[in-house]
Each structure stands twice: as C-alpha cells, then as structure tokens.
Amino acid sequence: MRVDAPTRLDEAMTTIAEAIDRQFEQLLTSPDDLRTRLYAAMRHAAIGGGKRMRPLIVKASCDLFNVGFESALRTGLAVECIHVYSLIHDDLPAMDDDDLRRGKPTVHRAYDEATAILAGDCLHDLAFSVLVDERTHPDPFARCELIRALAQASGPMGMAGGQMMDLTAQTTPFDLPTVTRMQQLKTGALIAFSVEAGAILARVPEDRRVGLRGYARDVGLAFQIADDLLDVEGDAHVTGKAVGKDAAAGKATFVSLIGRDQAREQAELLVAQAKAHLHSFGSEADLLRDIADFTIRRTH
Amino acid sequence: MRVDAPTRLDEAMTTIAEAIDRQFEQLLTSPDDLRTRLYAAMRHAAIGGGKRMRPLIVKASCDLFNVGFESALRTGLAVECIHVYSLIHDDLPAMDDDDLRRGKPTVHRAYDEATAILAGDCLHDLAFSVLVDERTHPDPFARCELIRALAQASGPMGMAGGQMMDLTAQTTPFDLPTVTRMQQLKTGALIAFSVEAGAILARVPEDRRVGLRGYARDVGLAFQIADDLLDVEGDAHVTGKAVGKDAAAGKATFVSLIGRDQAREQAELLVAQAKAHLHSFGSEADLLRDIADFTIRRTH
Numbered sequence: 356m357r358v359d360a361p362t363r364l365d366e367a368m369t370t371i372a373e374a375i376d377r378q379f380e381q382l383l384t385s386p387d388d389l390r391t392r393l394y395a396a397m398r399h400a401a402i403g404g405g406k407r408m409r410p411l412i413v414k415a416s417c418d419l420f421n422v423g424f425e426s427a428l429r430t431g432l433a434v435e436c437i438h439v440y441s442l443i444h445d446d447l448p449a450m451d452d453d454d455l456r457r458g459k460p461t462v463h464r465a466y467d468e469a470t471a472i473l474a475g476d477c478l479h480d481l482a483f484s485v486l487v488d489e490r491t492h493p494d495p496f497a498r499c500e501l502i503r504a505l506a507q508a509s510g511p512m513g514m515a516g517g518q519m520m521d522l523t524a525q526t527t528p529f530d531l532p533t534v535t536r537m538q539q540l541k542t543g544a545l546i547a548f549s550v551e552a553g554a555i556l557a558r559v560p561e562d563r564r565v566g567l568r569g570y571a572r573d574v575g576l577a578f579q580i581a582d583d584l585l586d587v588e589g590d591a592h593v594t595g596k597a598v599g600k601d602a603a604a605g606k607a608t609f610v611s612l613i614g615r616d617q618a619r620e621q622a623e624l625l626v627a628q629a630k631a632h633l634h635s636f637g638s639e640a641d642l643l644r645d646i647a648d649f650t651i652r653r654t655h
Numbered sequence: 656m657r658v659d660a661p662t663r664l665d666e667a668m669t670t671i672a673e674a675i676d677r678q679f680e681q682l683l684t685s686p687d688d689l690r691t692r693l694y695a696a697m698r699h700a701a702i703g704g705g706k707r708m709r710p711l712i713v714k715a716s717c718d719l720f721n722v723g724f725e726s727a728l729r730t731g732l733a734v735e736c737i738h739v740y741s742l743i744h745d746d747l748p749a750m751d752d753d754d755l756r757r758g759k760p761t762v763h764r765a766y767d768e769a770t771a772i773l774a775g776d777c778l779h780d781l782a783f784s785v786l787v788d789e790r791t792h793p794d795p796f797a798r799c800e801l802i803r804a805l806a807q808a809s810g811p812m813g814m815a816g817g818q819m820m821d822l823t824a825q826t827t828p829f830d831l832p833t834v835t836r837m838q839q840l841k842t843g844a845l846i847a848f849s850v851e852a853g854a855i856l857a858r859v860p861e862d863r864r865v866g867l868r869g870y871a872r873d874v875g876l877a878f879q880i881a882d883d884l885l886d887v888e889g890d891a892h893v894t895g896k897a898v899g900k901d902a903a904a905g906k907a908t909f910v911s912l913i914g915r916d917q918a919r920e921q922a923e924l925l926v927a928q929a930k931a932h933l934h935s936f937g938s939e940a941d942l943l944r945d946i947a948d949f950t951i952r953r954t955h
Contacts, residue, residue, distance in 0.1 A: 477816070502802055
C-alpha cells in the first residue's frame with residue numbers, strides 16, 4: 356500500500372518548481388542596455404508559472420540511474436526553455452491567438468508581437484547553451500547526446516512539426532491515427548526526451564531504454580487526452596488559460612473523436628500500461644509511477 | 656601582385672553556394688504527411704538564394720588550419736540555418752514587415768505567418784542537429800565548442816539581442832556607439848562565429864585566435880556599413896530586397912550618423928585593418944583577405 360504517494364509527488368514538484376525558478380532567475384539576469392525589454396519578456400514567460408512537468412519527469416528519470424541533482428536540474432531547465440519558447444510562439448496571433456497563459460497575459464499581450472517572437476527565439480538558444488555547459492555533464496559525449504535528442508524532439512521531426520500538423524487541423528478533418536500522430540510529435544516528443552534524459556546522462560545503453568520509451572509513449576498520450584478533457588471540462592480560472600478553444604475551432608481531438616467517457620477510459624488504460632513498462636525497476640521508479648497517475652488526476 | 660584574386664573568390668563562392676544548396680536539399684527532404692507545407696516553406700527560404708557569405712567565411716577560416724571540406728561545409732550549413740531562420744522571423748509583419756527577400760516573396764507572403772514562424776523555429780533546431788552530428792567533427796568536445804559558440808552568437812547575447820536593440824531604434828535616438836554595439840550583436844556575432852569556426856574545428860588554442868577575432872570585428876562592421884550604404888544607394892532589383900527602409904523608418908545608421916563619404920572611408924579603413932590582423936598567416940589566408948575586400952565591393 357503506497358499511502359505516501361501524493362506527498363512524495365507534491366514534494367518533488369515543489370522542489371523542482373522552486374529550483375527551476377531559481378535557475379531561470381540566474382539565466383535571465385538582464386544586461387543594463389536596450390535588451391531589458393527582451394529579458395523582461397523572457398522572465399514574464401519563464402518565471403513563476405507552470406507545473407514544470409518536463410523538468411519533473413527529467414528528475415524522475417534521473418532517479419532511476421542515480422544521476423546527480425545538478426545534471427537533472429540543468430537538463431530540466433533546458434527542456435523547460437524549449438517548452439516556454441513554444442508556448443510564447445504558439446500563443447501568437449498568427450498561431451493560436453491566446454491572451455491568457457498560466458493565469459497571466461501572454462507575452463505578446465503583455466509586451467508586443469516582435470518582442471514575443473524574439474523572446475521565444477532567445478529561450479530556444481538558451482536551451483542549447485544550458486545543455487552544452489560542463490555543469491550539465493562533464494563528458495562532452497553525453498552533452499552531445501542530450502543536444503541531439505533535444506534538437507530532434509523540438510524541431511520538424513518533433514514539437515514544431517506537430518504544431519504544423521495541428522495548424523492544418525482546422526481545415527483538414529483528422530481521424531484518430533492522425534490526431535495520435537500529431538500529438539506524439541507536438542507534446543509527446545518533449546515528454547519522451549524528458550523520460551530518456553536520465554538514461555542519456557547515465558550513459559545507459561540503448562537496449563536498457565526500451566521500457567522507458569514505452570512509458571514515455573503511453574504517458575505522453577495520456578497527458579494529451581487529459582488535456583483535451585480539461586479543454587472540455589476545465590475552468591479557465593483553474594487551468595489559467597482559455598478553455599473550449601478546440602471545439603470552437605472545430606478541431607478534432609481525442610474527446611471529439613471518441614467521446615468523453617471513452618477518452619477517460621483510454622487515458623486510464625494508458626497510465627496502467629505506462630506503469631507496467633517500469634516493471635523491471637524497483638522503488639527508484641516510484642516518482643515516474645506517481646507522475647503517470649498524476650497525468651489523469653490533475654485539474655490544470 | 657595578386658591578379659587571381661577575383662577568380663579565386665568567385666570560384667570559392669560558387670563552390671560553397673552549390674554545396675550549401677545540395678546540403679539543404681538533403682536536410683530538407685519532406686516527409687509525406689501534413690508537414691509538407693512546413694518543409695516547402697523552409698526550402699523556399701533556404702534553397703537557391705543568398706551569397707552564402709557565412710558558409711564562405713567558415714570555409715576560408717577552415718583553410719587557415721587545414722580543416723577538411725565536410726567539416727567546413729556542415730559548419731557553414733549550420734550557421735546558414737541560423738541566418739535563414741533569422742531572415743524569416745525578421746521579415747514578419749510584427750518585425751520589419753518585408754515582402755521581398757533574395758528577389759522572392761518572403762516566407763510569410765508566399766505561405767502564411769504561422770508557417771513562417773514555425774519554418775524559422777525548425778531551421779533554428781536544424782542548425783544544432785547539423786552541428787551535433789559526428790560528420791561535422793569526430794570529437795564530441797569540438798562539437799560542443801561549436802554548439803556553445805553558435806548558441807551564444809545567435810541568442811540574446813548575439814544576433815537576437817541585436818535585433819531587439821534594432822527594434823527600439825525607431826523610438827530611441829541612437830548614437831554611433833549604440834549603432835556599433837547593436838550591429839556587433841545583430842550581424843557581427845554570426846560573422847565572428849564563422850571566422851572562429853576553423854579554429855574551433857582545428858582545436859587551435861585561445862591565444863592563437865586573437866588575430867582572427869580582430870579580423871572578425873573589423874570585417875563585421877565593414878560589412879554592415881556597406882549594407883547601410885546599399886540601403887541608401889542600392890537598387891531593389893539588384894539587392895533583391897526593399898531599399899531605403901531604414902531612412903523611411905527614421906532609424907539611425909552609420910550612413911545617417913556620419914554621412915555617405917565618411918561611411919565609405921570608414922569601411923575601407925576597417926577592411927585594411929581586418930587584413931592587417933591576418934599578418935601572421937601566409938597564402939592560406941588569401942580567401943579571408945579576398946572576403947574582406949569583397950565586403951565593400953559588393954553590390955548586393
């Protein structure tokens with residue numbers, strides 16, 4: 356009986372969220388010149404918001420292989436830089452045109468579009484600056500592996516490619532395999548990077564990563580189905596962003612394609628399956644198990 | 656007497672331009688799915704245009720230290736990915752709002768704004784994917800050095816930071832030191848990366864890079880002054896982009912601050928100074944010398 360699960364997850368979330376904020380404070384210290392507005396925009400988007408799910412997953416993955424906290428934290432910071440940059444760009448008028456993010460005005464609303472584009476571009480670079488630093492890992496081979504994986508997960512073969520597919524969803528009727536594929540790229544790729552990060556940092560051979568990849572695939576999809584459910588059932592005050600947007604835009608989602616009840620069932624099945632992929636691990640995988648449970652329990 | 660200079664430069668330019676196009680053809684092979692529009696937009700921006708000055712500078716820098724052609728080409732490809740992504744984003748309506756680039760419609764005009772933002776973001780990732788690949792350099796330490804330098808040159812401490820300063824130029828009256836600083840970041844940082852790339856690839860120690868940095872600083876500034884002169888004197892049919900935009904926007908430039916004649920003199924002085932920084936090199940630096948001369952001779 357695991358009665359301590361909620362506490363353990365809550366504690367890990369708080370620790371990571373606070374540490375990521377401190378890291379962003381350092382990373383985004385503004386020079387005293389005409390770039391202060393750029394740094395202010397990056398800080399607005401990056402500091403004090405979000406669940407920091409991806410850095411948390413990196414930390415949980417590092418737990419599996421006894422990777423040190425600084426390596427885990429810096430790798431989590433890099434993936435969060437990518438995540439935040441993508442939110443800034445996705446919120447732009449030409450993309451999803453959102454006014455609200457994490458309960459605050461989006462960057463282009465709080466500042467302006469040009470600043471938002473540049474703030475996203477800069478966080479994009481900072482992700483790689485963080486990874487390439489010796490403090491992330493002493494071995495340049497491991498740093499190269501991280502950079503290779505993150506560049507792939509965020510570019511046209513990952514997140515940005517998925518966002519492009521999503522943009523066509525308003526004009527092309529999506530079926531279930533297409534929605535699944537789009538989500539695997541758009542949100543799944545960065546989650547998969549986060550799950551694998553511990554194995555990369557520990558230089559674990561490929562054949563010992565198979566279970567982790569299964570876990571990542573299932574949790575990523577469960578996370579997205581839960582997101583679709585929140586978009587239908589959520590409260591903007593709790594989620595901190597606009598809700599009901601997918602339906603209004605006529606976009607196919609898991610929920611619109613298979614209905615709420617089946618979507619919820621499917622997400623639960625995926626979570627059970629994700630945890631089954633961790634069978635070869637002992638208590639060192641408990642945080643990953645808690646995270647799997649959390650994906651469908653969260654309210655925002 | 657160096658009578659062969661123009662031919663040598665022309666030949667090198669053609670070789671590099673053709674090789675970069677072939678590399679882009681391979682890198683941007685489109686998957687057969689909903690991302691074809693994204694790849695088409697990247698190809699529109701990346702293939703068959705531009706002088707490929709930065710890859711050419713990388714090649715010239717590699718000549719100094721006998722770095723192989725594939726390493727030089729792939730490093731040049733990476734810096735060109737960054738350059739092209741920055742052109743796509745800078746041309747957006749929220750930024751410089753340009754309709755024409757390299758004689759073709761800009762990406763957001765040929766496609767749409769959302770696609771342009773994502774195409775830029777993807778080329779941004781591809782730059783790092785290219786650098787991190789073993790084919791760029793067998794030693795992961797050298798690859799990390801390249802990635803560190805390129806991320807710094809393109810982010811808030813380099814190109815994107817300079818673009819942010821440039822955005823404030825319409826509302827803030829710039830003096831000469833501010834214009835110089837802005838240009839050092841906006842265009843100088845990527846040129847400096849390109850000049851140093853050969854030394855990084857050859858693992859040349861820091862103390863042997865001083866002259867190269869002097870060369871980079873002077874050539875970068877000369878290049879920008881020449882650009883400002885072209886904006887005043889150029890012909891849109893030859894330059895392939897809109898001209899007279901800086902003056903129309905009331906932006907301070909080298910030309911508006913010190914006048915055409917003095918700007919031209921200053922650029923010539925910088926080119927002579929740049930070449931003087933190469934005094935310790937023999938004929939292996941001839942291409943870098945030709946490039947310095949070319950910065951102020953070019954018509955587009």
